[in-house]
Amino acid sequence: MGCSRPVQLSDVADLTPGFAFKSKDFGDYASKAIKITNVSREGDPGTFPGVNIDAYPAGKLDKYRVCEGDYYLAMTGSIGKVGRLVRGIAYLNQRVLGLRPKPMIDKDYLWFVLNSAGFHEHLLTHIDSHSVQANISARSVGSFVFDLPDMDLQLRITRILSAFDKKIITNARANGYLGELCESMAAQQVDSLGKLADICHQVNDKVPCDEAQFDSYVSTESLLPNKGGRQTTSSLPSTGKVTAYKAGDTLMSNIRPYFKKVWLADQSGTCSGDVIVFRANDRQDAAYVYSLIRSDSFFDFVMQGSKGTKMPRGDKKQMMEYPVSRQCNAQGLALLTSAAERLCANSRQNAILSELRDALLPKLMSGEIDVSKIKLPTSPNSHL
Numbered sequence: 001m002g003c004s005r006p007v008q009l010s011d012v013a014d015l016t017p018g019f020a021f022k023s024k025d026f027g028d029y030a031s032k033a034i035k036i037t038n039v040s041r042e043g044d045p046g047t048f049p050g051v052n053i054d055a056y057p058a059g060k061l062d063k064y065r066v067c068e069g070d071y072y073l074a075m076t077g078s079i080g081k082v083g084r085l086v087r088g089i090a091y092l093n094q095r096v097l098g099l100r101p102k103p104m105i106d107k108d109y110l111w112f113v114l115n116s117a118g119f120h121e122h123l124l125t126h127i128d129s130h131s132v133q134a135n136i137s138a139r140s141v142g143s144f145v146f147d148l149p150d151m152d153l154q155l156r157i158t159r160i161l162s163a164f165d166k167k168i169i170t171n172a173r174a175n176g177y178l179g180e181l182c183e184s185m186a187a188q189q190v191d192s193l194g195k196l197a198d199i200c201h202q203v204n205d206k207v208p209c210d211e212a213q214f215d216s217y218v219s220t221e222s223l224l225p226n227k228g229g230r231q232t233t234s235s236l237p238s239t240g241k242v243t244a245y246k247a248g249d250t251l252m253s254n255i256r257p258y259f260k261k262v263w264l265a266d267q268s269g270t271c272s273g274d275v276i277v278f279r280a281n282d283r284q285d286a287a288y289v290y291s292l293i294r295s296d297s298f299f300d301f302v303m304q305g306s307k308g309t310k311m312p313r314g315d316k317k318q319m320m321e322y323p324v325s326r327q328c329n330a331q332g333l334a335l336l337t338s339a340a341e342r343l344c345a346n347s348r349q350n351a352i353l354s355e356l357r358d359a360l361l362p363k364l365m366s367g368e369i370d371v372s373k374i375k376l377p378t379s380p381n382s383h384l
Helices: 107-114 117-125 138-142 151-187 283-293 296-304 330-366
Strands: 004-008 013-017 026-034 065-067 071-074 082-085 089-092 096-101 145-149 193-195 200-203 206-208 241-245 250-253 262-264 269-271 275-280 323-325
Touching: 013 138, 071 107, 082 107, 089 096, 096 107, 107 151, 107 330, 117 330, 145 151, 145 330, 151 283, 151 330, 200 241, 241 275, 250 283, 262 283, 262 330, 275 283, 283 330
Parallel strands: 026 089
Antiparallel strands: 004 145, 013 096, 065 089, 071 082, 071 096, 193 323, 200 275, 206 241, 241 269, 250 262, 250 275
16 A cells, blocks of 8 residues: 555645626626536536636736646535536636636545535535625635545545546436437327327425425525536525425526526426426327427527526526427437436436545545555556
């Protein structure tokens, strides 16, 4: 086994808070910005909003730029949510912290540290809850202390954990293709044209908020943009009532519909009032309803009837007028159902793999599990 030494996060990574872009800076621009609402595990510049960097003097925004392989972290809202830039460059907006690994730490090893339970427990104990919105400072993030093994051991640990990550990424990509397949097949249905209200309805079954559970509560924050499904919520409501949903329902965030936050429920649970629950009138049409609602044309239709400028919401009655085919042919319905079942199965497997990976990390770091027998690849970069 190799040796290790305690380090602070600020010792092994350069930390850079984001820049306070103005609202007028955002629009249809080539340069991209990472906003607090766009922090996701695998960040793609294609999903970030455009920002006008030419409005500022040359070089002024250089230190707020992140490149492929850099990490970024939410400093408010879903505090501690970590993302990594998968390609290209982007600029950090305010309340997002950039992290660039230094040479003494393997970048993949740092990724697992940032996703460890110990790191998130540290953040929870340093949250400033006295301000209008709970937040954490860059200094508090950088003060996290952990054991840094020598590089050989880091590479062995990341080789083990990366096997989990590769499967998680493969499943996520497969779900993207399955989702596109569902949209394409649903769009091909052209018989007995009608409206969305002919095949589904919006659920408004309310239960006390104390029935909400972390593993099944869905908020607008826990729904991921660009049809990314859902993640575990960071908080539960403490007052009022919540909406009850069932497996097979389609859930959609009704705040800023252009984020395209939608999820096919694979379990029963509860959700916030800003999440709309669509339920097929005939349960065998659940996958068809989901395929219609996740389509770009549906979100475009919802935005046409939305109200509000800064934080638009869809008109619940208007969206039920969305034109659809009242029926999906038997062959298409069978394929949609199979695709939806596989999509849900992949998501469940990813949740389990993530839990196992996160449980392994502290045991590998402490030496409780001996990784000295793990063979490293001969190429110095082939583990990446």
